[in-house]
Structures are given as structure tokens and as C-alpha cells.
Amino acid sequence: MSVTIENLGNLDRKITISFPKADTAQARTARLQKLSKTVKMAGFRPGKVPMKMVEAQYGMQVDFEAQFDHATNLFYDIVKKQELKIAGQPSLEPKSDMTADPVVYDAKFEVFPEVKMGDLSKAEITRYATEVNDAEIDKTLEVLRKQRVHFHTRGEESAHGNGGANTAAQTGDQVTVDFVGKIDGVEFAGGKAENFTFVLGEGRMLPEFETASLGLKAGESKVFPLAFPADYQGKEVAGKTADFTVTMKKVEWPHLPEVNDEFAKSLGVAEGVAKMREEVRTNLTREVKRRTQTLLKSQVMESLTKICELDVPKGLAAQEQERLIANARQDLAARGIPNAKDAPIPAELFTAQAEQRVKLGLILNELVKQQKLEAKPEQIKAEIEEQSSSYEDPKEVMRWYYSDPKRLADVEALVLENNVVAYVSSLAKVTEKAVSFEELSQVQ
Incomplete structure (x- = not known):
């Protein structure tokens, strides 16, 4: 076997793999024998078709499959030995006739880019602060009155x-x-x-x-x-x-109903007005925290994509583009649009978004690795406890999270992002800005 690795660009690589045809002989024979047990031909019972007839009809197909699989295995062996970091799926193409000896394949692929983190102290971020006072509670109660x-x-x-x-x-x-x-x-x-x-x-x-x-x-x-x-x-x-x-x-x-104990009961608060106002304050405080954290996170992520430099792998961007299109189709279906799965959705609508998402993902991975910002078990537990606290039975909600690995993974991803936000914020130029609850909801 011989191997040649070529650099085709910033991220594009090509490996030319050459191996003797005899290397696939055993696999070829095994495939033909397996086929002979199930193949159907006129005049023969299943499993009784002569091997020569099976080979005559399926030999070329089996040759291709055996050679392609062997080339694929060799490719990943080379990748492992060379410690190449592949981004996306490789493309393997035969460069020789299937009857040729040796067999030659080209494997084209992309590698992950080098991420140049840049100077995070140059990031400019606004941290918003909102006080939940009695006036905000009164406004919320007025909204609740109008709803009733x-x-x-x-x-x-x-x-x-x-x-x-x-x-x-x-x-x-x-x-x-x-x-x-x-x-x-x-x-x-x-x-x-x-x-x-x-x-x-x-x-x-x-x-x-x-x-x-x-x-x-x-x-x-x-x-x-x-x-x-x-x-x-x-x-x-x-x-x-x-x-x-x-x-x-x-x-x-x-x-409009008066704000009294009866009104509190209609909202599910049997203890009366004081308890109702306390719960409204708690909910508004939770909403302020969520909103301010979302705004901070958005600014941090935007700053990272501006300050950090890297080449975006085309294959990963294409995969993300397909995922965004699939999400768009699901959204159309959820809205009751007929034939949503066949609706024409131009891929170019998602080109910039897909590239940006891939870029940000690569930056986050590198930053987490460099600064050891992985989500710790105690952080995940604390986040689940906080999210569960607003429910009637927090312990049951916590069990719900821990019973599903996917739910846990979602919380872990959230905590990881929060760690990144905290780290970047500690280095960036942060401006504190006090705004009202209404103003906070209008900040983009």
C-alpha cells in the first residue's frame, strides 16, 4: 500500500490510496457467498444458483463494494496515524478501473481550522440591570386584570x-x-x-x-x-x-376585577394579595435574570465571531445549512402549511446563518478547551434546581431532567455557554446600564 497526502488549500486535503487488488479478494469471495444464499434466478431454487452465475451477474458490484470499503478503512487508519482532524465527511472516488491492479482511490476532505482567538479585552459589552419595584408589580397585575x-x-x-x-x-x-x-x-x-x-x-x-x-x-x-x-x-x-x-x-x-384576595385566588394564590405580589416579584425577577443573561450572551457570541479568525469548513457549513432547511420545513408543517416537506426553500437563504453558526461553534469549542470551561456536575445540578424552582413540585421536575440524557445534555450545553459568557465578560470592556423593565423587553 502507498499513500500520498496533498494540501489543496487552507482546509482542503487529498489522500491518494493505492493497494493491491488481492487485498480485497477474501472480502470479495465472502460477499459473493453471502449473495448466493439469497439471490433468485429463473430455474434455480434460492441458495442453489451456481457461483459462476452469481459472479457473472454481481461480480462488478461486489468488486466496487469490496474495494470501496477497503479504501475507506485504509483512509481512517491513515487519518488516525497522521492525527488528522477531519471536518465533515470525506469523499472517496476510484481513480482506477476495478480490474486494475493496484487499485487507486482519491479521498478528498477538509480539516478543522486553526482558531485565532484574538484579543478578548477589545470586546465591548453592555450589561443591563433592572430593578423589580412595586411599580413593575402593579403594571403586571394590571395586565392580569385586563386578561380577566x-x-x-x-x-x-x-x-x-x-x-x-x-x-x-x-x-x-x-x-x-x-x-x-x-x-x-x-x-x-x-x-x-x-x-x-x-x-x-x-x-x-x-x-x-x-x-x-x-x-x-x-x-x-x-x-x-x-x-x-x-x-x-x-x-x-x-x-x-x-x-x-x-x-x-x-x-x-x-x-376589571379588583386586586383583592379573591383576585389572588383566581390566580391560584390562596394566601391572598401579599403572597400574590411576592410571587409576581419572584417571576419578574426570574424574567429579568433570563432576559439580561440572554442579552449578555448574544453580545458575547457576536463579539467572539468578530474578534476571532478562522476558515469555515465548507462541508460543515453545508450540513448546518441542510439542518436549518429541515427546521424551516418542520416550522411550516407545524403551521399547517400543506406539503411542507416539498415546499421550495432556497438553500442560499441560510448560507450566511449556517456559516456563522459553524464559526461560532468552532470558536466555542476552542475556547472551552483552552480555558477548561466545561460544565461541571455541580453547575448542571444548580441550573436544574433553578429551572425546577418555579414549578409546584421541583423534585419531580428534577427527576424529569435526570431521567433523559438528552435533557441533561441540553442543560450541560446551557451551562457551558454561561461559562463562556462569564469568562469573556471578565476580560471585555463592560458598560453597566440601568433600564426599566419595559425598556429591557425592547432591547435588541
Whole structure:
């Protein structure tokens, strides 16, 4: 056997492997004998076909399989002896006829690149800080109140009153209307409805429609012009002006539950308002921690890809591209798109993303190896304990994590990333910035 290794570029390599044809003789015979036991030919029972006939029909196929497998085994032996770090799958091609002796194969492959880490002290990162105060808790409770709103007819007495003396539709009211629209005196598709319900001020209807409905009492009507935007989803009316008649059928005012012990119970907190506020504070604090860590991690990862230099293996990028396309198809299927598995998805849409993900993965691997940032068992346990703490039965959730190696691997990957973030942050130029809870949710 002879071996030649060629450097075809920064990462591309080629190994030319040559071996005597006799090296595959034993494997060839074994394959033919195995085939002879199952092959079917007219006039012969299975297993009784003469070996010469089996060889005549399948000899070329068996030659190729035996030679290819032997070349593959030799390739990986060479890789091991030469301590080559292969990125992706190699491509083996015969360079000689199958009848030739010796047999010659070319194996083309890529090696992992050298990662130049760069100066991490040049990374510029913003660490956000948010205080969870009483005002933030009040805002959250207000959102929870609005989620539990119910409506009463204006002017009619109920357990919560009659909504006041003014029975006209107001912002926040739920109204039920009949309407009909006409363009040049002719009704159009989708321009008519009966007993249509919406809440004024939520922006569900076009502004002209909401304005016309405001101030109407049950039984009153109003005629008004409505100009459809040029980009309106209904193409047949987009850019046109219609005359609408809206008739108010019912006006209902919103009643929000009071923040009291009964409201706390409706949220599953039997201990009352104080305990409810405590739990809201805990949840908001957990959300702040998650959000600030996510923002910090995003900045660290972006900094690493900018500061570190390496060549991206084309094979790994192609594999990642295929994985992203598969994920896109799964997403389409989850949305109920018909024939999602056959939907045309241009691969180039994911080229840059795939290369970036591969690059970041290689940088992280190198950084973890250099700085020994692997996730430790006690770190994994602490992360699982924290994630489990928000559930009713934390111990059961912990058992759920530890019962599945894949779940554990996901947590290990998360801890490893956190270790990288902590290490890079300790070297980078970090700016502390205090923001409100609302501002934190809007930071990109």
C-alpha cells in the first residue's frame, strides 16, 4: 500500500490510496457467498444458483463494494496515524478501473481550522440591570386584570353597576354592530356583517371605522366614508374609498376585577394579595435574570465571531445549512402549511446563518478547551434546581431532567455557554446600564 497526502488549500486535503487488488479478494469471495444464499434466478431454487452465475451477474458490484470499503478503512487508519482532524465527511472516488491492479482511490476532505482567538479585552459589552419595584408589580397585575375583563351592557344594572349615565360607546367598550359598505353604490365582498363584535381602542378595525362607532348608542346608525389603504389585504378594495353604514346593536362597558384576595385566588394564590405580589416579584425577577443573561450572551457570541479568525469548513457549513432547511420545513408543517416537506426553500437563504453558526461553534469549542470551561456536575445540578424552582413540585421536575440524557445534555450545553459568557465578560470592556423593565423587553 502507498499513500500520498496533498494540501489543496487552507482546509482542503487529498489522500491518494493505492493497494493491491488481492487485498480485497477474501472480502470479495465472502460477499459473493453471502449473495448466493439469497439471490433468485429463473430455474434455480434460492441458495442453489451456481457461483459462476452469481459472479457473472454481481461480480462488478461486489468488486466496487469490496474495494470501496477497503479504501475507506485504509483512509481512517491513515487519518488516525497522521492525527488528522477531519471536518465533515470525506469523499472517496476510484481513480482506477476495478480490474486494475493496484487499485487507486482519491479521498478528498477538509480539516478543522486553526482558531485565532484574538484579543478578548477589545470586546465591548453592555450589561443591563433592572430593578423589580412595586411599580413593575402593579403594571403586571394590571395586565392580569385586563386578561380577566368581562363586559356588562351600558345602562343595565348588574352586580358591578350600570357603567354610568352615558350609554354611548366609549374607548374600551365592547360593541356589537351591523355594517354594510358600498363602492360607487354597489356592495362588495366582505363589506357586510351582522352582529359583529369588537373592542374599541384595540386597533382591530380601521381608524375610520372605530371613530364612527365611538359615541353611538344602541339603535343609532351612522354613514361615513372609509378609505382603504393601498396595501390593504383585500386587493379588490385596496386604495379605494367606500361608504359605510354602521348600526350599533349593543354597547358593553368593561369591568376589571379588583386586586383583592379573591383576585389572588383566581390566580391560584390562596394566601391572598401579599403572597400574590411576592410571587409576581419572584417571576419578574426570574424574567429579568433570563432576559439580561440572554442579552449578555448574544453580545458575547457576536463579539467572539468578530474578534476571532478562522476558515469555515465548507462541508460543515453545508450540513448546518441542510439542518436549518429541515427546521424551516418542520416550522411550516407545524403551521399547517400543506406539503411542507416539498415546499421550495432556497438553500442560499441560510448560507450566511449556517456559516456563522459553524464559526461560532468552532470558536466555542476552542475556547472551552483552552480555558477548561466545561460544565461541571455541580453547575448542571444548580441550573436544574433553578429551572425546577418555579414549578409546584421541583423534585419531580428534577427527576424529569435526570431521567433523559438528552435533557441533561441540553442543560450541560446551557451551562457551558454561561461559562463562556462569564469568562469573556471578565476580560471585555463592560458598560453597566440601568433600564426599566419595559425598556429591557425592547432591547435588541
